[in-house]
Amino acid sequence: MKVNGQPYRTIWLKPDNPEIVQIIDQRHLPHQFVIEDLKTVTQAAAAIKDMHVRGAPLIGATAAFGMYLAVLQAAKTSRDSFDDAVNAAAETLHATRPTAINLAWALERMNTGIAAADNIPAKIETARQLAVEIAEEEAEACRMIGEHGLDLIKEISEKKDGRPVNILTHCNAGWLACVDYGTATAPIYAAHDAGIPVHVWVDETRPRNQGARITAWELGQHGVPHTVIVDNVGGHLMQHRMVDMVIVGTDRTTYTGDVANKIGTYLKALAAKDNGVPFYVALPASTIDWQIRDGFEIPIEQRNADEVKIIQGLHDGEIKHVLLTPADSPAANYAFDVTPARLVDALITDRGVCPASEEGVLSLFPEKKG
Ligand code: MRU
Numbered sequence: 001m002k003v004n005g006q007p008y009r010t011i012w013l014k015p016d017n018p019e020i021v022q023i024i025d026q027r028h029l030p031h032q033f034v035i036e037d038l039k040t041v042t043q044a045a046a047a048i049k050d051m052h053v054r055g056a057p058l059i060g061a062t063a064a065f066g067m068y069l070a071v072l073q074a075a076k077t078s079r080d081s082f083d084d085a086v087n088a089a090a091e092t093l094h095a096t097r098p099t100a101i102n103l104a105w106a107l108e109r110m111n112t113g114i115a116a117a118d119n120i121p122a123k124i125e126t127a128r129q130l131a132v133e134i135a136e137e138e139a140e141a142c143r144m145i146g147e148h149g150l151d152l153i154k155e156i157s158e159k160k161d162g163r164p165v166n167i168l169t170h171c172n173a174g175w176l177a178c179v180d181y182g183t184a185t186a187p188i189y190a191a192h193d194a195g196i197p198v199h200v201w202v203d204e205t206r207p208r209n210q211g212a213r214i215t216a217w218e219l220g221q222h223g224v225p226h227t228v229i230v231d232n233v234g235g236h237l238m239q240h241r242m243v244d245m246v247i248v249g250t251d252r253t254t255y256t257g258d259v260a261n262k263i264g265t266y267l268k269a270l271a272a273k274d275n276g277v278p279f280y281v282a283l284p285a286s287t288i289d290w291q292i293r294d295g296f297e298i299p300i301e302q303r304n305a306d307e308v309k310i311i312q313g314l315h316d317g318e319i320k321h322v323l324l325t326p327a328d329s330p331a332a333n334y335a336f337d338v339t340p341a342r343l344v345d346a347l348i349t350d351r352g353v354c355p356a357s358e359e360g361v362l363s364l365f366p367e368k369k370g
Contacts, residue, residue, distance in 0.1 A: 001175040001189070003033060003221055009180050010058050011065060011135060018128070019072055021065040025052040026176055030217035031314045041070035041089040048096040048103075051208070055177020056251040056287050057138045060102030063093045064131040067110040071127040075120050086114060086123075098299040099260055099336045100251040101289045106134055135179045141284035141350035142181035149187025149247065149282060149348040150194065156244050157196045164197040164225065166244045168234055171203070171262035172210035173249025173282065174218045183249040183282040185218070187348065192224050200226040201237060205262060207307045207333060231264055235271035246272050246279045247348070253281065253288055255368065257341030257356030258295025263334050269343040281339075281356065282348040288361065290368055295338040305331035 001008065014020040014037065021044065025036040036052060038044045044066030047053050053062045070089030074082045090107050097103060110130055117126040156165050171177075173184035181189060191198050200219055205211035212228050219226040229237070237243050246268055252260045259265070259281050272279040292298060308331035311324050325331060344356035354360035362369050 001180060001218065001222060009135070009139065010053065010176055011061050011179060013065075013128075013132070019069075021062075021069060023047060023053050023062065024176065026054060026214060027052055028319065029176070030213050031319055038065070038069065040073060041066045041092065044069055045092045045096050048093070054210070055172060055174075056100035056102045056249065057142070057178040057183070057284060058176070059097060059100045060106035060286055061131070061135045061138055061179050063096075063103050064106040064110050064134040066093050067107065067114065068124075068127040068131045071114060071124050075124055079120070082120065086111075097301055099301045100287075102251075102286045105286045109134065138178060138284060138286065139180040141286070142175070142178050142183060142186045144350040145183055145282050145284065145348055146181055146186030146190035148350075148352050149280070150190040150196075152245070152278075152280065152346075152348070152353065153187055153191040153196060153198065154194075157191070157198075160244070162197065164199040165191070166199050166201060166237075166242055168201040168237065168243045168246045168268065168277075169203065169215060170211065170246075170248045170265050170268055171205045172214040172218075173247075173261075174215050176214050176218055177210075177249060178284075182218075183284065183287075183348075184247040185215070186282065187247065188219075188224060189222060192222065198224065200224060201234070201243060202226050202228045203231050203234060203264065203268070204228055205264065206231055209312075210262070234268050235275075238271050238275040238277050243272075243275075243277050246277060248279075248281055250281050250283045250287055251336060252292075252298050253283055253347065253356075254292045254295050254298070254341075255288055255290050255361050256293055256295075256358045257344060257347065257361060258298075259339045259341070259344055259356070260295060260298045260300070260336050261339065263337050266337040266339045266343075269339040273343050278345045279343060280346055280348055281344050284350050285365065288365070295340060298336075298338060300337070301335040303333045303335050305333050308333050 074085035174182035341356040351364040
């Protein structure tokens with residue numbers, strides 16, 4: 001997608017030095033556009049944990065590039081300690097964030113590829129190629145989610161006589177959460193680009209405000225009409241028929257269709273069900289957990305209470321942090337919740353749209369049967 005007219009992805013190898021990985025440091029958006037160099041696996045792990053990068057597909061891609069950096073570093077140690085260094089790096093990356101399954105998915109693919117290469121130069125080349133491949137595949141998967149989701153928006157638009165389709169989204173499941181296009185936003189960009197009038201209600205998404213800061217910024221960069229709302233408005237808008245559909249992303253979806261996504265998603269799904277508003281979840285195959293049957297087994301990340309207590313914003317041209325709560329009040333920071341499959345109208349995947357159920361998911365991924 002474009003930033004000030006220039007095409008970007010969220011992660012790439014530095015063109016004049018492919019031993020450096022570059023990312024957009026999202027902590028500064030929307031006020032500053034900062035590109036960060038990652039030179040070590042420690043920096044890659046910190047970038048994931050401290051949310052310079054975030055969003056399930058991008059967490060996976062960053063872990064993949066982190067393993068490439070780990071292999072480059074390990075090659076500078078002795079042959080004996082090479083494997084230990086690479087294994088330790090995988091563990092460090094794995095421990096960064098617990099909910100997005102894309103992290104474990106990418107690490108497993110990297111570990112298998114690196115282990116199969118039989119000398120150190122081959123391991124370096126395999127790690128580089130695999131990381132690039134994972135990023136490319138995730139971008140293509142999101143493009144396909146856009147193609148499949150476009151039909152759902154088109155269908156609603158045809159009944160609206162040229163009036164915009166109002167889509168509510170939560171958190172940032174946009175291109176900045178992925179490698180390109182986004183998951184929830186991919187159908188929205190596809191519809192906008194096809195000339196279908198759309199308008200997006202952007203949940204601010206406390207505590208880190210990924211909606212207000214990041215989704216609003218990226219929709220604005222692409223010229224998509226949108227309105228930022230506080231997290232509690234969605235139910236009111238749905239009661240007043242001001243939302244035609246909800247599309248959200250997910251950090252982990254069980255093969256039975258239960259969906260873990262940013263905290264607050266469940267309440268939007270409840271409101272959507274009560275008001276007959278279709279509720280869709282967009283995801284690439286890498287976000288499906290093929291082991292867990294019941295969504296309540298998904299590990300839910302709890303983050304630092306300061307994210308709830310302290311707000312970040314622009315003041316006099318500088319990014320400032322402001323204490324919101326009484327200094328001594330404890331705060332709880334559950335980062336994700338689980339929306340049961342029964343509240344999800346359909347999953348929009350890179351292979352097509354399916355019911356949020358075991359039968360539905362397996363109909364698109366028959367190779368996973370049994
Ligand atoms: O805590 P974050 O910002 O990493 O959470 C991101 C989300 O919850 C997204 O909705 C999810 O990763 C879907 S990504 C396209």
